[in-house]
Amino acid sequence: MDSITLARSLQDKDTSRSALRAIELAKARVPVEDLAAKHTELRRSGSSLRGKCPVHGGDNPTAFVVAPEEGKFYCHACGEGGDVVSLYARLEGHDNMKTAAAFLLLEFGFEPPQRPQAWFEKDRRQKPVRDALEEARIEHLAGRIYRKFFEALVMSVDEDQRAGELRERWRDAEQMARMMWASRRGGET
Ligand SMILES: [Zn+2]
Numbered sequence: 001m002d003s004i005t006l007a008r009s010l011q012d013k014d015t016s017r018s019a020l021r022a023i024e025l026a027k028a029r030v031p032v033e034d035l036a037a038k039h040t041e042l043r044r045s046g047s048s049l050r051g052k053c054p055v056h057g058g059d060n061p062t063a064f065v066v067a068p069e070e071g072k073f074y075c076h077a078c079g080e081g082g083d084v085v086s087l088y089a090r091l092e093g094h095d096n097m098k099t100a101a102a103f104l105l106l107e108f109g110f111e112p113p114q115r116p117q118a119w120f121e122k123d124r125r126q127k128p129v130r131d132a133l134e135e136a137r138i139e140h141l142a143g144r145i146y147r148k149f150f151e152a153l154v155m156s157v158d159e160d161q162r163a164g165e166l167r168e169r170w171r172d173a174e175q176m177a178r179m180m181w182a183s184r185r186g187g188e189t
Pocket of ligand 1: 053054064075079
């Protein structure tokens with residue numbers, strides 16, 4: 001993404017529109033076969049690819065079919081099917097497609113169209129999180145998110161700027177953890 005597009009998207013306050021954009025962007029940027037190949041060994045079979053299903057974890061080496069041209073997957077054993085975002089959501093346990101799309105983009109080295117904070121701010125107004133145990137779990141989740149998505153980035157920054165980068169990225173991780181927590185709680189208030 002060029003910096004003008006990014007800057008414009010950061011100013012966009014329309015959450016649902018940018019959520020939709022995150023999903024569309026993830027589908028356009030991340031090939032479903034690349035994501036699938038991270039979780040199962042795929043073999044070419046005509047225009048599609050086949051392997052063991054990473055969703056239900058079966059042993060049949062041809063049950064899971066990926067169609068790169070259509071950007072879709074389907075499992076003949078468990079019946080799961082969809083696109084790259086729904087596959088990621090299924091594998092990583094996200095209920096919320098916009099969250100899944102944002103994480104998927106990050107995992108493949110792309111910026112989501114809007115920083116996740118704005119989504120979190122909305123969640124926070126709707127569902128205050130006060131419980132101390134919940135806070136501890138969120139911190140734990142933030143640690144995992146930080147290590148998975150941000151640690152390598154922080155370590156690659158020049159040493160004199162690393163502390164500032166770390167503070168900012170840790171804040172991102174913490175807010176993403178809160179957002180994930182809120183989306184996993186589903187409709188609870
Ligand atoms: Zn399956």
